[in-house]
Amino acid sequence: MAETITEEKLERQWHQLPVQEVVQTLASAEDRGLTANEASERQERFGPNQLTPQKEKSPWLQFLKQFNQPLLYILLIAAAVSLFLQHWLDAGVIFAVVLINATVGYIQESRAEKAMKALAESVTTEATVIRDGEQQRLPSNELVPGDVVKLSSGDKVPADLRLVKVNNLQIDESALTGESVPVEKATEPLDEETSLADRENMAYAGTVVTSGQGRGIVVAIGEATETGHISELVEQSAELTTPLTRKIHKFSKSLLYVILGLAALTFVVGLAQGESWVDMFNTTVALAVSAIPEGLPPIVTITLAIGVSRMAERNAIVRKLPAVETLGSATVICSDKTGTLTENQMTVEDIYAGGEHYQVKGTGYKAEGEILHDEQSVDLEESPVLRECLQCGLLCNDSQLQKKEGQQTVEGDPTEGALIVVANKAGLTRQDLQEEMPRLDEIPFESDYQYMATLHEKDSDKIIYVKGSLEAILKRCDQSLDAQGEETSLDTEQVEQEAEAMADEGLRVLAFAKKPVSADVESLEHEDIEEGLIFLGLQGMIDPPRQEAIEAVDVCKSAGIQVKMITGDHAVTAAAIARMMNLSQNQEVQALRGTDLGQMSDEQLKNTVKDSVVFARVAPEQKLRLIETLQSKGEIVAMTGDGVNDAPALKQADIGIAMGQAGTEVAKEAADIILTDDNFASIKAAVEEGRTIYLNLRKAISFLLPVNGGESLTILIGVMLGTALPILPLQVLWINMISSIALAVPLAFEPKPEGVMESPPRNPNERLLSGSILRRIAIISLFNWMITFGVFEWMLQQTEEITLSRTMAVQALVAAEVFYLLSLSQFLPSVWGKLRHQTDKIAYAPVIGIACVVVLQIIFSQLQFMNTLFDTVPLSFTQGLICIGAGFPVIIIGALLRHFDPLK
Numbered sequence: 031m032a033e034t035i036t037e038e039k040l041e042r043q044w045h046q047l048p049v050q051e052v053v054q055t056l057a058s059a060e061d062r063g064l065t066a067n068e069a070s071e072r073q074e075r076f077g078p079n080q081l082t083p084q085k086e087k088s089p090w091l092q093f094l095k096q097f098n099q100p101l102l103y104i105l106l107i108a109a110a111v112s113l114f115l116q117h118w119l120d121a122g123v124i125f126a127v128v129l130i131n132a133t134v135g136y137i138q139e140s141r142a143e144k145a146m147k148a149l150a151e152s153v154t155t156e157a158t159v160i161r162d163g164e165q166q167r168l169p170s171n172e173l174v175p176g177d178v179v180k181l182s183s184g185d186k187v188p189a190d191l192r193l194v195k196v197n198n199l200q201i202d203e204s205a206l207t208g209e210s211v212p213v214e215k216a217t218e219p220l221d222e223e224t225s226l227a228d229r230e231n232m233a234y235a236g237t238v239v240t241s242g243q244g245r246g247i248v249v250a251i252g253e254a255t256e257t258g259h260i261s262e263l264v265e266q267s268a269e270l271t272t273p274l275t276r277k278i279h280k281f282s283k284s285l286l287y288v289i290l291g292l293a294a295l296t297f298v299v300g301l302a303q304g305e306s307w308v309d310m311f312n313t314t315v316a317l318a319v320s321a322i323p324e325g326l327p328p329i330v331t332i333t334l335a336i337g338v339s340r341m342a343e344r345n346a347i348v349r350k351l352p353a354v355e356t357l358g359s360a361t362v363i364c365s366d367k368t369g370t371l372t373e374n375q376m377t378v379e380d381i382y383a384g385g386e387h388y389q390v391k392g393t394g395y396k397a398e399g400e401i402l403h404d405e406q407s408v409d410l411e412e413s414p415v416l417r418e419c420l421q422c423g424l425l426c427n428d429s430q431l432q433k434k435e436g437q438q439t440v441e442g443d444p445t446e447g448a449l450i451v452v453a454n455k456a457g458l459t460r461q462d463l464q465e466e467m468p469r470l471d472e473i474p475f476e477s478d479y480q481y482m483a484t485l486h487e488k489d490s491d492k493i494i495y496v497k498g499s500l501e502a503i504l505k506r507c508d509q510s511l512d513a514q515g516e517e518t519s520l521d522t523e524q525v526e527q528e529a530e531a532m533a534d535e536g537l538r539v540l541a542f543a544k545k546p547v548s549a550d551v552e553s554l555e556h557e558d559i560e561e562g563l564i565f566l567g568l569q570g571m572i573d574p575p576r577q578e579a580i581e582a583v584d585v586c587k588s589a590g591i592q593v594k595m596i597t598g599d600h601a602v603t604a605a606a607i608a609r610m611m612n613l614s615q616n617q618e619v620q621a622l623r624g625t626d627l628g629q630m631s632d633e634q635l636k637n638t639v640k641d642s643v644v645f646a647r648v649a650p651e652q653k654l655r656l657i658e659t660l661q662s663k664g665e666i667v668a669m670t671g672d673g674v675n676d677a678p679a680l681k682q683a684d685i686g687i688a689m690g691q692a693g694t695e696v697a698k699e700a701a702d703i704i705l706t707d708d709n710f711a712s713i714k715a716a717v718e719e720g721r722t723i724y725l726n727l728r729k730a731i732s733f734l735l736p737v738n739g740g741e742s743l744t745i746l747i748g749v750m751l752g753t754a755l756p757i758l759p760l761q762v763l764w765i766n767m768i769s770s771i772a773l774a775v776p777l778a779f780e781p782k783p784e785g786v787m788e789s790p791p792r793n794p795n796e797r798l799l800s801g802s803i804l805r806r807i808a809i810i811s812l813f814n815w816m817i818t819f820g821v822f823e824w825m826l827q828q829t830e831e832i833t834l835s836r837t838m839a840v841q842a843l844v845a846a847e848v849f850y851l852l853s854l855s856q857f858l859p860s861v862w863g864k865l866r867h868q869t870d871k872i873a874y875a876p877v878i879g880i881a882c883v884v885v886l887q888i889i890f891s892q893l894q895f896m897n898t899l900f901d902t903v904p905l906s907f908t909q910g911l912i913c914i915g916a917g918f919p920v921i922i923i924g925a926l927l928r929h930f931d932p933l934k
Contacts, residue, residue, distance in 0.1 A: 042055065042249070043222050044190075044192040044232065044249045045192070045219070045220045045224055045229045045231055045232050046219050046220055046221065046222045046224075047192070047219060048219050049192070049194045049217055052192045052194070052247060052249070053194070053247060056175055056176040056247060056248075056249070057176060058176040058177075058178065058247055059178075060178065060194055060245075060247070061160070061163070061178075062160065062162065062163040062178075063159065063160035063161045063162070063163070063176075063177060063178035064161055064162075064174070064176050064177055064178075065161065065162050066161055066162060068176070069161060069172075069174050069177065072174035072175060072176065073172065073174050076174060076175060076251060076252075077251075077252060078171040078172070078251075078252065079170055079171045079172065079173040079174070079188070079189055079251035079252050080170075080171045080252055081252060081253060081257070081258055081261050156168065156169055156170060156188075157169075157170050157173060157179050157185075157188035157189075158179065158180040158181075158182070158185075159173065159177050159178065159179055159180075160177075160178040160179075160180065161177070165180065170188035170189065173188055173189050173248050173251055174248065174251065175248050175249060175250070175251060176247065176248060177189075177247070177248040178194075178245060178246075178247055178248075179191055179245070179246050179247075179248060180243070180244075180245050181199065181233065181239050181243060181244040181245065181246065182239060182243050183239055183240065183241050183242065183243070184238075184239060185238070185239045186236065186237070186238055186239075187201065187233045187234060187235055187236065187237045187238070187239065188235060189235050189248045189249075189250060189251045189255060190232065190233070190234050190235055190248070190249050190250035190251075190254075190255045190256060191232065191233040191234075191246025191247060191248055191249065192231065192232060192246060192247050192249045193215055193216070193217050193231050193232065193233055193244055193245070193246045194217060194245050194246060194247055195217065195244060195245040196215045196216060196217055196242065196243075196244040196245075196477070197242050197243045197244065197476075198241060198242035198243070198474060198475060198476050198477065199214070199215040199239065199241070199242035199243060199244035199477075200212040200213065200214050200215065200239070200240045200241045200242055200443075201213055201215060201233055201237050201238065201239050201240065202237060202238045202239075202240050203227070203234065203237045204368065204598075204673060205236065205237065205672075205673035205674045205675065205694050206226075206234055206236065206237055206256060206257070206673060206674055206675050207226055207227035207598040207649075207673075207675060209227055209598055209599060211376070211443075211444055211445065211538075212240040212241070212443065213227075213230065214230065214477040215230055215231070215233065215242075215244060215477070216230045216231055216477060217231050218231060219231070223625065225623075225624050225625055225647050225649065226256065226649050227598050227624075227647055227649075228647070233246050234255065234256045234257065235250075235255040235256065235257045235258075236257045236674055240443070241442075241443070257674055259650070259651075260650050260674055260675060260677055260678060260696075263650060263651060263654055263677075263678035277797070277798035278326075278330065278798065280798070281798050281799065285321070285322075285323075288321070289317075289318055289321045289322065292317060292321065292742065292746060293314045293317055293318050296310070296313060296314055296317050296745075296746060296749050297310050297311075297313075297314050299749055299750060300313060300749055303752055312755075312759070313745065313749055313755060315759050316745050316755055316757070316758065316759040316762060317742060317745045317746060317749075320738060320741035320742045320744075320745055320757070320759075320762045320766075321738055321741070321742040322738070322766075323734050323735060323738050323766070326730075326731070326734055328771055329727075329730045329734065329771060329774045329775065329778070330727065330730075332775055332778055333723060333726055333727050333730060333777075333778035334354045334355060334723065336723075336778045336779060337354035337355070337719055337720070337722075337723040338354055340719050341354065341703070341715075341716050341719050344712060344715040344716065344719065345705055345706045345707040345709065345712040345715070346687075346703050346704070346705055346706070346712050346713075346715070346716040346719075347690065347703065347704045347705075347706060348702070348703050349701065349702055349703065349704065350702045353685050353702035353703050354719070354720060354723055355720055355723050355724050355727065356666065356668075356684055356685045356702070356720065357668060357685045357687075357703065357713075357716050357717055357719075357720035358717060358718075358719070358720020358721035358722070358723060358724045359666050359720070359721075359724065359791060359792060360591060360666050360667070360668040360684070360685060360717060360720075360791060361590075361591060361592065361665045361666045361667075361791045362591065362592045362593075362594060362660055362665045362666070362667050362668070363586060363591055363592070363593050363594070363667075363668045363669075363670070363713060363717075364594045364595075364596050364656065364657065364660070364667060364668070364669045364670070364679075364683070365593060365594070365595055365596070365669075365670045365710060365713075366595075366596065366597060366670050366671045366672060366673075366676060366689075367573075367595050367597035367599055367604055367607055368573060368597065368599060368672075369672060369689060369691075369692045369708050370579070370670050370672070370689060370705075370708060370709070370710050371575055371576065371579050371583075371595065371607060371611060371710050372573040372574060372575050372576065372579075372607060373393055373394045373573060373574055373575075373576055374573060374692060374708070375393070375394040375395045375440075375444070375447075375448075375573065376444040376445050376447060376448040376538075376571050376572070376573055377390070377392075377393045377394060377448055377451070377452075377571060377572065377573070377574050378390050378448045378449065378451070378452035378569050378570065378571045379537060379570060379571060379572055379574065380532055380535075380537060380568075380569075380570040381401070381416065381419060381420075381452075381567060381568070381569050381570070382525075382528045382529075382532070382567050382568040382570075383413075383415045383416050383418075383419040383511070383566060383567030383568070384413075384415035384416070384510075384511055384512050384513035384514075384515070384567070385512060385513060385524075386403060386416075386513055387403075387528075388401050388402065388403050388408060388413075388416060389401070389402045389403075390402075390452055390455065392455060393574045393577075394438070394451075394574075395431060395438040395439065395440060395447055395451055396438055396451075397451055397454035397455050398455075399455050400455060401416070401452070401455060401456055408456070410456055410457065410458075413513070414511075414514065414515030415511040415512065415513060415514075415515050415566065415567065416456075416567075417456075417458075418511060418515065418544065418566050418567075419542050419566040419567035419569065420449075420452060420453040420456050420458055421453070421458060421463060421495075422495040422496075422497060422542040422543070422544060422566055423449035423450075423452070423453060423497060423540075423542060423569060424449060424450060424453040424458055424460055424463060425460070425463055425464070425467065425469070425484060425486060425495050426482055426483065426484045426495040426496065426497045426542075427446045427449055427450060427460075427497075428442055428443075428446065428474075428482075429441060429442025429443050429446035429447050429450065430442060430450075431447060431450055431451070444573075445538065445540065445571060448569075448571045449497075449540075449569065452569065466488065467486040467487065467488045467493070468486065468487055469484050469485065469486055470485045470486065470487055470492070470552070470553075471484070471485040471552070471553045471554040472484045472485065472554065473554050473555075473556065473559075475498070479498075479502060479556065480498045480499040480501070480502035481496055481497065481498025481499070481502045481503060481559075482496070482497055482498060483495065483496045483554055483558075483559055484554075485547075485551065485553070485554045490549055491546065491549065492546070492547050492548070492549055492551055493544055493545070493546050493547065494544060494545040494546075494547055494554065494558065494559060495542075495543075495544050496542070496543045496544070496545070496559055496563060497540055497541070497542050497543075498540065498541060499540070499541065500525075500526070500529045500539055500540075500541045500568070502541075503541035503542070503543050503563065503565070504520075504522055504525060504526070504541065504565070506543070506559060506560060506561055506562075506563045507520050507543055507563040507564065507565040508520060508561070508562065508563075509563075509564045509565065510525075510564060510565035510566075511564060511565070511566060511567075517564060520565050525541075525565065525568070528568060529541070529568055532568065532570035533570075533602065534602070534606075535570070535572075535606050536572055536602055536603040536604075536605065536606020536607060537570030537571060537572050537606075538570065538571050538572065538603075539568055539569070539570050540568065540569050540571075541565070541567075541568055542565075542566040542567055542568070542569065543563040543564055543565050543566055544563065544564050544566055545558075545559060545562055545563050545564060572603065572606065572607075573603075573607075574610070575607055575610050575611050576709060576710065576711070578709060578710075578711035579611065579709065579710035579711055580610070580611050580612070581711065582710050582711040582713065582714035583611050583612065583613065583710070584612065585714050585787055586713075586714055586717065587612075588787070588788065589717070589787045589788065589789070589790065589791070590789070590790030590791050591717065591791055592643075592665075593613055593643070594613075594642070594643050594644070594645070595607070595608055595613060595643060595644045595645065596645045596648055596653055596656060596669075596679075597644075597645070597646055597648065598646075598647060598648060598649075598673075598675065599646060599647070600646060600647065601621035601623050601644075601646035601647060602621075603646075604621045604644050604645075604646040605619045605620065605621040605644055605646070608621070608643060608644045613643045613644065614643045614644075619643065619644055620642075620644070621644040621645065621646040622638065622642050622644065622645050622646070623645075623646055623647045623648075624645070624646070624647045624648040624649050624652050625647070627645065627648065627652050627655070627656070628652065632659070635655070635656075635659050636659055636662065636663060639656060639659050639660060639663075640663070649675070650674075650675040650676070650677075650678055650679070651678070653669075653671075653675070653676065653678070653679040654678045654679050654682055656679070657669055657679045657682045657683050658682060661682075661684070664795070666684045666685075666791070667683045667684050667685070668683060668684065668685040668686075668687060668713070668717075669682075669683035669685070669686055669687065670687040670688075670689070670705075670710070670713065671686075671687075671688060671689070671693075671697055671701075672688060672689035672692045672693040672694065672697050672708070673693075673694055673696075673697060674694055674696045674697070676688075676697050676700075677696045677697055677699075677700040678700075680697060680700040680701045681700040681701075685702050685703065686700055686701035686702045686703070687701055687702070687703045687704075687705060687713060687716075688700070688701035688703070688704050688705070689704070689705055689708040690704045690705055690706040690707070690708060691706070691707070691708045692708055693708075703716065714787075717787070718782060718786060718787055719782075721782075721786050721787070722780075722781075722782040722783070722786055724792075725780075725783065725786070725933075726777055726778050726779075726780045728798075728800075728803060728933060729777045729780065729854055729855075729933065730774045730777045730778065731798070731799070731803065732803050732806050732807065732854065732933060733770075733773070733774050733777060733847075733850065733851065733854055734770055734774055735807045735811070736806070736807050736810035736811045736814055736850070737765065737766065737770050737814060737843070737847060738766070738811075739807055739808070739810070739811025739812075739814065739815075740810070740811050740812075740813070740814020740815045740817070740818055740843060740846075741757065741762055741765070741766075741814075741818070741843070742811075743811060743812070743814075743815035743819075744756050744757060744814075744815050744818045744819045744822075744839075745757070747815065747819060748819065753823070754826075754832055755836075756818060756819055756822035756823075756835070756836060756839050757818065757822075757836055757839055757840055757843075758836065758900075758901055760899070760900055760901070761836065761840050761900055761901070761902075764840070764890065764900060765840060765843060765844065768886055769844045769847060769883050769886065769887065770847065772879055772882045772883045772886065773847050773848065773851050773876075773879050773880070773883055774851075774879075775875075775879055776851070776855060776875035776876040776878065776879040777851075777854070777855060777875075777876075779873070779875040780855060780856055780873065780875070781856065781873060783856075800933075802931050802932065802933055803933060805927075805931055806927055806931065806933070809923065809927065810850060810920065810923070810924070813846070813919070813920060813923060814843055814846055814920075817842050817843060817846050817916050817917060817920075818839045818840075818842060818843045819839075820916070821835075821838050821839050821842040821912075821913065821916050822835045822836065822838070822839035823835075825838050825839075831903075833901060833902065833903050834903050834905075834909075836901070836902070837891050837902040837903050837905060838905065838909060838912070838913055840890070840891075840902070841887060841890075841891060841905065841910065841913040842912075842913040842916040842917055843917070844883065844887050844913075844917075845913050845914045845916065845917030845918070846916070846917035846920045847883075847917075848880050848883065848917065849917050849918055849919075849920040849921035849924070850920045850921070850924050851876055851879070851880065852876065852880075852921055852924075853920065853921045853923075853924020853925050853927075853928060854924060854928075855873060855875075855876045856873045857873050857874070857875075857876040857877065860873045890902060891903070891904055891905050892904045892905070
């Protein structure tokens, strides 16, 4: 039989085939399974049932890639020229700078890709298999197409199975499809177009059996499973660069051309003026070193790292540094529903009993809240029918509430957990009721019957409680209880209308009934409840939205960020949650289904995705397509998710956000950020931090580039005028790598400005250097040149000591940096605000940075070994004051710029 199975035969829509045809196609036997020989031959043909992890990249290759940066090319060329000219110290320092930058980049990107490994582990388990007619336990990687697998409660499904037998089988498929409650399984064939989440006759690798038993035949293994298809989507998703890294790369390339042009011009002009080519090489190296912002990569990394720390305090763990800033530039947030926007805890919200509606307050599994009728608290003594309805839900129930890690959780079905909680809110407890009415027998829930029933004894009486679907309960009822608890005729049409109204609000509706029986009844049979039930009421429940998530969505919308829900759950439920959260201005929210998306062309989807806010019953590849479509429209997309099915979209998104508590390892490995509290409100906080980080980065760039501009102008104009170099290459590196970084780091600690979430997201195509930044760079660069060149020329004329003149030129430039920092940071405004009682604390970080630089500059000029290394001389107190005085006017210029041309 093994010879008849080919890969082509395995590529079938198994859910649409009858069981017998599936068995025949796979040349298997439903009761005996495969023989050992057949299984061995098929494993040799199809390989093991496992996913192949991606090969990890070589660490050396990862490290060498860090040198592939335009600005580093110039430094490497400068170092090579210095080596050629036997300027060993200059070459050594430049190489050290390049090595430091490369090392920082390597550390930042060194985490190896683990998503494929996590996927492989997610489906590795043991399975109960029937071979040669005997039941045996085998590692899941030994399964082959045609194997017959038995499933029981607690089992992880080891491969994709077409179910052939089920007995109350329910499977939690939330990690794969996003379905918020376990799925009841069946065996009947389904339509070919049935979506993944609705294929009730299939069980998929990596999902978990929550109750019941079943038997299935393996139809796909390894890469061919639905989980395997997701792994391919993850692998195919491009490693996207972030807006910041794209802008810095573009800026670096532009700067590269400018530097090469200036270097060539300098070299040619010098030769034309009769300078030797060796001297001009030195000058060209000095110019290149002065123009390159060596401090920019470390400052970017430090600023992002500080953002990582701040986000961690607000429940967002950052796995990839650039993600810190990217989230601040997000224009669209695509969020999963269950557990992110919602509590992931089913909650009864509406009860219909005795012709009356009761509203339930409080969410989740904590018994906090109350039951209201006409805005008044309900007394169960005055509402006997409500008591009966709650009592039925509490006693006809096999689940339990448990505390795990300080959190209330449900052991069993989430809907049954909701019934326990609502009864507790009314003051009913299972322990008391079970003592009063012990259970004698039960009929477990069966998908064929759609109900559960329990038999109880109270004093000398016996009673049956039944809960289940509306259709299953109503057809067995002929009476109901009125508001006073008296029996009356059942208005079936009215009950159906009430249930439909609840369902339209996204509530999952359960019906409840009872039947008094004679004292001699000892056990329950289905025949006992075929008729004669008394209808007690309806309970409507939903996984409610988090209150803080509702507020966070409002903040995001006011910040100009679109919030869209992408879920595998039902369309009606998703639309109801969207209405509760005000995701759309239009309260008539329509959810687009995955089947709708599948029928749209790329152009139709582009036009639809802009205005639609809810996408339901969406398959993994459709989530990926939605993200790609939004990105093609120029949006910066953040995507949240927790399941295996979310991994491709999480990786494709500009910023992937996984849930730390409910999230699968696959989702976490594909994501850039992990939320430790699984709460959408933490995304809002992270966006706030991201925007602050970007503003601080722009401040740092506005601080660093004028230093390079002043140095470059000093050297360039010196060449044009035919003077000696006012500052040497090593002195330039000291300023760029030591003084400038020490002064720029405090800008990374700047607190968030007021109204940071009130402005719309910045344009993704916005240049890194805006008009206001370029004007600031030009003005401060010009002033820095005047200070540096002016002090050098003045001292040279006064003393004719070139080493002293260069030392004072360096100290004057650093003094100007200090005063510019004070004009750029929030230190002085915060001090002024404190004096006027308009702020709580002062931004002290600049003071610390300035103190460090003062010490470093004293060491730079006053210590003998530094004089030898950097060709400097000690300065007198008066000379030091001259340098400080020369730099002071920058603070006035900076203040005027802050007032008339603020950073934008």
